[in-house]
Amino acid sequence: MLDEVTKVFPGGTVAVDGLSLEIEDGEFMILVGSSGCGKTTVLRMVAGLEKPTTGTIRIGERIVNQVSARDRDIAMVFQNYALYPHMTVYRNLAYPLRQQRLPRDVIRHRVEEVAEMLSLKALMNRRPAQLSGGQRQRVAMGRALVREPAVFLLDEPLSNLDARLRVQMRAGLKRLHGRLGVTTVYVTHDQVEAMTLGDRIAVLSDGKLQQLGPPQELYDRPANVFVAGFIGSPPMNLLRASARDGRVSAGDFVLERPGLPDGALIVGLRPEALKPAVDGMPSIAFRVDVVEPLGDELIVHGSLAAELIAASSDRDVAEGALPVANGTGVEAVARLDPRDRPAEGRVIRLGIEPEAVYVFDAKTGVAIR
Amino acid sequence: MASTSTATVDRLVRLDAPEQPRRRLPFSPWHLFLAPVAVIMLVPLIWMVILSLETSSEAQSFPPVVLPTGLHFHNYVATWNSEPFGNFFLNSAMYSLATVAGNLLFCSLAAYAFARLKFWGRDVLFIVLLATLMVPFQVLLIPTFLIVKHLGLVDSVGGLIMPNLCSAFGIFMLRQFFRTLPIELEEAARIDGTSRLGILFKIVLPLSLPALATLGIIQFMWSWNDFLWPLIIIDTASHAPLQLGLSTLQNAHRSHWNLVMAGTVMTQIPMLIVFLFAQRWFIRSIAFTGIKQ
Numbered sequence: 001m002l003d004e005v006t007k008v009f010p011g012g013t014v015a016v017d018g019l020s021l022e023i024e025d026g027e028f029m030i031l032v033g034s035s036g037c038g039k040t041t042v043l044r045m046v047a048g049l050e051k052p053t054t055g056t057i058r059i060g061e062r063i064v065n066q067v068s069a070r071d072r073d074i075a076m077v078f079q080n081y082a083l084y085p086h087m088t089v090y091r092n093l094a095y096p097l098r099q100q101r102l103p104r105d106v107i108r109h110r111v112e113e114v115a116e117m118l119s120l121k122a123l124m125n126r127r128p129a130q131l132s133g134g135q136r137q138r139v140a141m142g143r144a145l146v147r148e149p150a151v152f153l154l155d156e157p158l159s160n161l162d163a164r165l166r167v168q169m170r171a172g173l174k175r176l177h178g179r180l181g182v183t184t185v186y187v188t189h190d191q192v193e194a195m196t197l198g199d200r201i202a203v204l205s206d207g208k209l210q211q212l213g214p215p216q217e218l219y220d221r222p223a224n225v226f227v228a229g230f231i232g233s234p235p236m237n238l239l240r241a242s243a244r245d246g247r248v249s250a251g252d253f254v255l256e257r258p259g260l261p262d263g264a265l266i267v268g269l270r271p272e273a274l275k276p277a278v279d280g281m282p283s284i285a286f287r288v289d290v291v292e293p294l295g296d297e298l299i300v301h302g303s304l305a306a307e308l309i310a311a312s313s314d315r316d317v318a319e320g321a322l323p324v325a326n327g328t329g330v331e332a333v334a335r336l337d338p339r340d341r342p343a344e345g346r347v348i349r350l351g352i353e354p355e356a357v358y359v360f361d362a363k364t365g366v367a368i369r
Numbered sequence: 370m371a372s373t374s375t376a377t378v379d380r381l382v383r384l385d386a387p388e389q390p391r392r393r394l395p396f397s398p399w400h401l402f403l404a405p406v407a408v409i410m411l412v413p414l415i416w417m418v419i420l421s422l423e424t425s426s427e428a429q430s431f432p433p434v435v436l437p438t439g440l441h442f443h444n445y446v447a448t449w450n451s452e453p454f455g456n457f458f459l460n461s462a463m464y465s466l467a468t469v470a471g472n473l474l475f476c477s478l479a480a481y482a483f484a485r486l487k488f489w490g491r492d493v494l495f496i497v498l499l500a501t502l503m504v505p506f507q508v509l510l511i512p513t514f515l516i517v518k519h520l521g522l523v524d525s526v527g528g529l530i531m532p533n534l535c536s537a538f539g540i541f542m543l544r545q546f547f548r549t550l551p552i553e554l555e556e557a558a559r560i561d562g563t564s565r566l567g568i569l570f571k572i573v574l575p576l577s578l579p580a581l582a583t584l585g586i587i588q589f590m591w592s593w594n595d596f597l598w599p600l601i602i603i604d605t606a607s608h609a610p611l612q613l614g615l616s617t618l619q620n621a622h623r624s625h626w627n628l629v630m631a632g633t634v635m636t637q638i639p640m641l642i643v644f645l646f647a648q649r650w651f652i653r654s655i656a657f658t659g660i661k662q
Contacts, residue, residue: 047556047560048559048560049556049559049560068559069556069559069560070559070560070561070562070563070564072560074560075560075561076556076557076560078553078556078557079553080551080553082551082553082554082556082557084554084557084558084572085554085576086575086576095558095561096561096562099561099562099563099567100562143557143561147561
């Protein structure tokens, strides 16, 4: 669908850099990345609100580079919803259909259908200013759905909602997609949304595609340090390490990994893979700083006996210059069973199964398997 | 008219003033300043009304007669009958309404282009447009007259209207307002299948009613009170608008100030009505400029 698309803004900012991405029919595709990574620009190019500098965009068989937004058969939900303030909910929902000059009774029928689906029936005569955030969000969704478009574009649609509503709407979105099966491109900076909603996730950084795959694959086999640090919550602990004669060491953490070439490495340890050390397991000293009990688990913050690296400073990873995190606010995180609650201020040893350790090249950030 | 505008300022200031919970005066301290100003603004208006009801000799005596011996409403009838005032009113109404309609339409078209369309030389063109605001009308008088003459519109209401159908000020004002509207609304409308013109008429203009109302009122006032351009372009009395017609009441041979003032009161009444009705919009539009929605 997107082929070698590049967008350079006036002034020379490269927002999207040679991105190729194919989205299957009916797929729920997530574009995720930190702010300024180009994900919204990609969406806007698909929508026809921006023209790619080079490359082609196809929807179905059709190259749409020169096709205007109105003729692309797409619908978009904006981050701030962009409801027409001077129209009632009904007229907002009916607007795209009226633009298509459909007969009045067809419009009424379709609007009511969508209103039913999103339980907006009681709000039809209100104006956007009289709606709550969640209601506005549903109207924005409805206005996109009512057109029965070929592609459904969502630009951080949940980011303006409070946390509870966001979880609720997230499930609603997933249900809706399951029912309608419309091809959907969803932009978010929230990796939880990405993991829960996506059929596949495209992780973007600096306008480049970092990894593309189903959520579980991204979690299990991150292609590079950026993806490793981005996917998963709390994020993966990344340690500066070195390899010698098949032994990887980071501080007092030592791991046998035969066949690894000598040199600088980055080791990744998922917080949920850490547990109180058992004999024979690679382990590391962990100074417990703060313990956050969540009931079913503990989030333990602290520091490690190794050099920590900030997880998602993508720019630096790309340039091979990794920031040193010790003393710069980056802390290690572990998720432990409440029964293993450590005392704050104590130093404990946490172990990890050797196969749960991720190893990355320190220069390129690429995963070594 | 002067009194209403003072009242406007007055209300605005009170809107802006922060609420003071303790030791409140029964009035805002601003009133100590604004009330005298309001009185000063009112004096000429009241004086105009008094003069219009006096006899000719009372009106011309010095020191002026503040309390006339009787109320001579007959002055109004005399004034109305002395000149074709019906024609004057009709011409003024046509002049004002046509220029208001023209300005709202043409200025919003141009303003939208300047606000949102990307085209070569847009910013330079806009600066040139702004620069024309600094050229006084007196400089443009003769060239404009020549153009109108070539169009064969001299001494007609059409010639009165034509050069005033669009104004740089209107374009500037609407452009500034259009730029404050969230661009996402227009993008959403584009995706929803609206053409550029459709976006202007269905999305942008309905959201710009305060700005349009303001421009409409300003243009109405301007056209209604315009004197210089009608003076140049109109020869025949029956083609003259009010302000020009009014001037025929005073000349070297007879200046019945009571009649002139009666005519002036009559010409100001429609302005007052327009302003009273539009005041709500006027205030809102000024208040809107400070509020980010």
